[in-house]
Amino acid sequence: xxxxxxxxxxxxxxxxxxxxxxxxxxxxxxxxxxxxxxxxxxxxxxxxxxxxxxxxxxxxxxxxxxxxxxxxxxxxxxxxxxxxxxxxxxxxxxxxxxxxxxxxxxxxxxxxxxxxxxxxxxxxxxxxxxxxxxxxxxxxxxxxxxxxxxxxxxxxxxxxxxxxxxxxxxxxxxxxxxxxxxxxxxxxxxxxxxxxxxxxxxxxxxxxxxxxxxxxxxxxxxxxxxxxxxxxxxxxxxxxxxxxxxxxxxxxxxxxxxxxxxxxxxxxxxxxxxxxxxxxxxxxxxxxxxxxxxxxxxxxxxxxxxxxxxxxxxxxxxxxxxxxxxxxxxxxxx
Amino acid sequence: xxxxxxxxxxxxxxxxxxxxxxxxxxxxxxxxxxxxxxxxxxxxxxxxxxxxxxxxxxxxxxxxxxxxxxxxxxxxxxxxxxxxxxxxxxxxxxxxxxxxxxxxxxxxxxxxxxxxxxxxxxxxxxxxxxxxxxxxxxxxxxxxxxxxxxxxxxxxxxxxxxxxxxxxxxxxxxxxxxxxxxxxxxxxxxxxxxxxxxxxxxxxxxxxxxxxxxxxxxxxxxxxxxxxxxxxxxxxxxxxxxxxxxxxxxxxxxxxxxxxxxxxxxxxxxxxxxxxxxxxxxxxxxxxxxxxxxxxxxxxxxxxxxxxxxxxxxxxxxxxxxxxxxxxxxxxxxxxxxxxxxxxxxxxxxxxxxxxxxxxxxxxxxxxxxxxxxxxxxxxxxxxxxxxxxxxxxxxxxxxxxxxxxxxxxxxxxxxxxxxxxxxxxxxxxxxxxxxxxxxxx
Numbered sequence: 001x002x003x004x005x006x007x008x009x010x011x012x013x014x015x016x017x018x019x020x021x022x023x024x025x026x027x028x029x030x031x032x033x034x035x036x037x038x039x040x041x042x043x044x045x046x047x048x049x050x051x052x053x054x055x056x057x058x059x060x061x062x063x064x065x066x067x068x069x070x071x072x073x074x075x076x077x078x079x080x081x082x083x084x085x086x087x088x089x090x091x092x093x094x095x096x097x098x099x100x101x102x103x104x105x106x107x108x109x110x111x112x113x114x115x116x117x118x119x120x121x122x123x124x125x126x127x128x129x130x131x132x133x134x135x136x137x138x139x140x141x142x143x144x145x146x147x148x149x150x151x152x153x154x155x156x157x158x159x160x161x162x163x164x165x166x167x168x169x170x171x172x173x174x175x176x177x178x179x180x181x182x183x184x185x186x187x188x189x190x191x192x193x194x195x196x197x198x199x200x201x202x203x204x205x206x207x208x209x210x211x212x213x214x215x216x217x218x219x220x221x222x223x224x225x226x227x228x229x230x231x232x233x234x235x236x237x238x239x240x241x242x243x244x245x246x247x248x249x250x251x252x253x254x255x256x257x258x259x260x261x262x263x264x265x266x267x268x269x270x271x272x273x274x275x276x277x278x279x280x281x282x283x284x285x286x287x288x289x290x291x292x293x294x295x296x297x298x299x300x301x302x303x304x305x306x307x308x309x310x311x312x313x314x315x316x317x318x319x320x321x322x323x324x325x326x327x328x329x330x331x332x333x334x
Numbered sequence: 335x336x337x338x339x340x341x342x343x344x345x346x347x348x349x350x351x352x353x354x355x356x357x358x359x360x361x362x363x364x365x366x367x368x369x370x371x372x373x374x375x376x377x378x379x380x381x382x383x384x385x386x387x388x389x390x391x392x393x394x395x396x397x398x399x400x401x402x403x404x405x406x407x408x409x410x411x412x413x414x415x416x417x418x419x420x421x422x423x424x425x426x427x428x429x430x431x432x433x434x435x436x437x438x439x440x441x442x443x444x445x446x447x448x449x450x451x452x453x454x455x456x457x458x459x460x461x462x463x464x465x466x467x468x469x470x471x472x473x474x475x476x477x478x479x480x481x482x483x484x485x486x487x488x489x490x491x492x493x494x495x496x497x498x499x500x501x502x503x504x505x506x507x508x509x510x511x512x513x514x515x516x517x518x519x520x521x522x523x524x525x526x527x528x529x530x531x532x533x534x535x536x537x538x539x540x541x542x543x544x545x546x547x548x549x550x551x552x553x554x555x556x557x558x559x560x561x562x563x564x565x566x567x568x569x570x571x572x573x574x575x576x577x578x579x580x581x582x583x584x585x586x587x588x589x590x591x592x593x594x595x596x597x598x599x600x601x602x603x604x605x606x607x608x609x610x611x612x613x614x615x616x617x618x619x620x621x622x623x624x625x626x627x628x629x630x631x632x633x634x635x636x637x638x639x640x641x642x643x644x645x646x647x648x649x650x651x652x653x654x655x656x657x658x659x660x661x662x663x664x665x666x667x668x669x670x671x672x673x674x675x676x677x678x679x680x681x682x683x684x685x686x687x688x689x690x691x692x693x694x695x696x697x698x699x700x701x702x703x704x705x706x707x708x709x710x711x712x713x714x715x716x717x718x719x720x721x722x723x724x725x726x727x728x729x730x731x732x733x734x735x736x737x738x739x740x741x742x743x744x745x746x747x748x749x750x751x752x753x754x755x756x757x758x759x760x761x762x763x764x765x766x767x768x769x770x771x772x773x774x775x776x
Contacts (some may be wrong), residue, residue, distance in 0.1 A: 053614070060599075074776050075776075076429065076454075076776060077432055078428060078454055078455060079432075079454075080432065097772055098768065099768075099769065099772060163606065164606075165606065165609075167764055181384040182754070185754035185755060186755075198684070209565070245555075271601075271604045272419050272421065272422075272603060273603065273746050273750065274606050275746075277747060278752035279601075279746060279751040280751045280755055280757070281753050292773070293772075295425050295428075295429060296421070296739070296742075296773070297739065298428065299776040301776070302776065
């Protein structure tokens with residue numbers, strides 16, 4: 001069919017009678033084709049990634065907005081269909097609640113004392129693994145093992161280790177003359193204990209990410225550096241670190257997000273008082289406070305307000321990190 | 335070759351996954367519609383799996399009741415799912431009730447939460463009063479009343495009650511120069527829980543090193559409060575804990591125990607507390623009948639024969655539970671029959687002799703098996719007599735919907751805070767009221 005029509009059109013006949021002249025049919029078709037081609041070039045990528053965004057809209061964006069809507073209401077977990085309008089009361093009430101501020105402070109302190117040593121240790125480990133040595137493959141897999149362990153299993157072991165009366169940590173500390181430390185009840189010890197679990201789990205994971213980035217650093221940079229007489233430490237600080245700066249930034253952002261959402265470790269570490277983060281909320285994080293409001297207290301609206309506050313805090317922290325990163329980059333002239 | 339086989343394999347995988355999920359969906363929906371039509375999907379002879387969700391130690395498995403029931407009903411298979419921590423169990427249960435999924439056919443409810451179950455959650459449970467063979471008057475009157483909704487439906491069948499006594503270690507009492515005979519011991523504190531604290535000071539003065547008179551001030555708080563006629567809520571179910579004379583008195587007793595350092599400062603039902611039984615870290619634990627099972631479980635062989643039971647300062651009830659049948663369950667009829675059987679006097683007596691949960695039915699309390707019962711672990715102590723006698727003196731107080739929440743905050747964030755951090759009691763109480771306002775007033 002198509003060929004016959006084209007043949008008929010090309011047969012010539014009157015260019016004036018046809019609405020579109022056969023003379024410019026050729027160029028127009030090719031223009032249409034090139035437009036199609038350009039459309040394909042520009043639109044196809046969007047089509048290919050559309051499934052993700054559709055899923056995200058359904059399972060990410062909608063819950064996000066719905067949570068925001070909930071946070072403006074009073075909602076009982078047991079009757080989620082009944083919603084009373086509250087306006088911003090849930091948020092102003094957070095502002096006036098001591099427990100919220102305690103949780104915010106704990107989230108920050110636990111985040112810092114787990115993220116900072118974690119990333120520093122990961123950097124060191126990655127640097128060591130980057131050397132040529134025997135059993136490198138095995139060691140690389142081995143440092144990922146904690147990441148593959150479930151939080152529940154790992155935390156249970158740490159709870160035993162940190163037991164103030166029968167735990168191994170206090171026993172070891174007593175050998176060097178340090179008195180009994182109450183790793184459950186006291187603020188700093190309990191936060192350090194929780195951070196230890198987090199650090200233990202994520203150090204290897206971050207080390208592997210650093211290692212991957214380090215392997216992409218051109219070898220001739222190191223050769224040049226060693227020709228210039230740079231020690232290994234100088235090579236690490238002057239070549240490796242600047243080369244993997246974007247990767248470091250990436251891990252900082254990911255770890256910050258993880259630290260802000262810290263939930264499982266303190267929850268399980270606290271045992272029966274895990275939901276409230278200890279008897280004086282000494283290690284209650286924002287996520288735990290959200291859970292305490294939403295589930296045991298059945299106040300979905302207020303829990304949603306905490307969730308949104310957490311999101312805003314994350315965006316704020318993210319923005320600050322971006323700013324610092326950009327300033328660093330301009331300082332370096334990159 | 336390789337290029338052609340890969341998409342084909344993917345296609346096979348995709349289709350099989352689709353088919354599987356379609357199967358799953360139809361399987362779900364068909365069983366769903368079946369159960370909605372008449373509340374029970376089992377035709378005669380069809381194999382039915384009943385799930386039972388409970389917390390702590392209900393003793394059904396230990397007493398071999400599940401096996402017995404399955405042997406008598408070949409078409410029924412019972413699967414039990416036990417959570418250790420009662421608070422965690424309840425949090426999960428309320429979530430499941432709200433969403434109507436993830437529920438077992440039978441769900442246990444603790445007495446502290448029964449008001450929530452009969453109130454807000456009332457229409458999510460089946461009325462067991464209409465089940466064949468169930469007669470609400472078989473239970474102690476106050477027990478059935480607690481599980482009856484305002485509309486008059488009985489949503490829970492009483493399992494056990496918790497008449498209280500005091501369990502004590504004879505060996506530690508002797509070392510501290512206190513009497514060891516149970517009648518003599520009871521005289522130490524007869525009449526008032528504050529005398530119990532005084533006895534504790536006496537013990538602590540000559541205590542074996544590293545031991546404490548009692549396990550936790552929170553346990554003492556529960557014990558002292560249980561004896562009061564006004565607790566957290568008034569008759570209408572309104573929270574009155576701030577001005578309640580009972581709460582004030584129990585709080586003061588717990589604080590004085592903590593300040594006199596006669597308490598080991600442990601949180602009950604947690605690992606360190608469990609471990610402390612084996613290590614003989616404390617000499618007494620306030621002991622509702624169900625606690626005897628816990629003591630024998632965690633003290634192990636090293637504690638056998640060393641524990642005895644004395645009468646409490648004041649008779650009261652702590653704990654006890656109910657079996658409910660959620661409406662969302664697939665086999666409500668079979669579940670109700672099982673719940674009725676499990677809570678019948680004979681079965682309650684078997685559970686008592688095995689794990690110490692005292693019957694909540696009048697007939698069960700009078701059974702010779704209960705009256706003459708002795709628990710192996712406690713030697714010749716006539717446990718059945720002691721607890722059945724304590725049961726007679728119980729005067730129940732009104733329970734409100736928020737009692738469980740308030741109790742958790744007072745014990746875990748109030749008293750435990752004083753014990754762990756030496757917080758000033760006035761400040762701890764202020765924290766409690768703040769926390770309750772935060773959690774209760776949505």
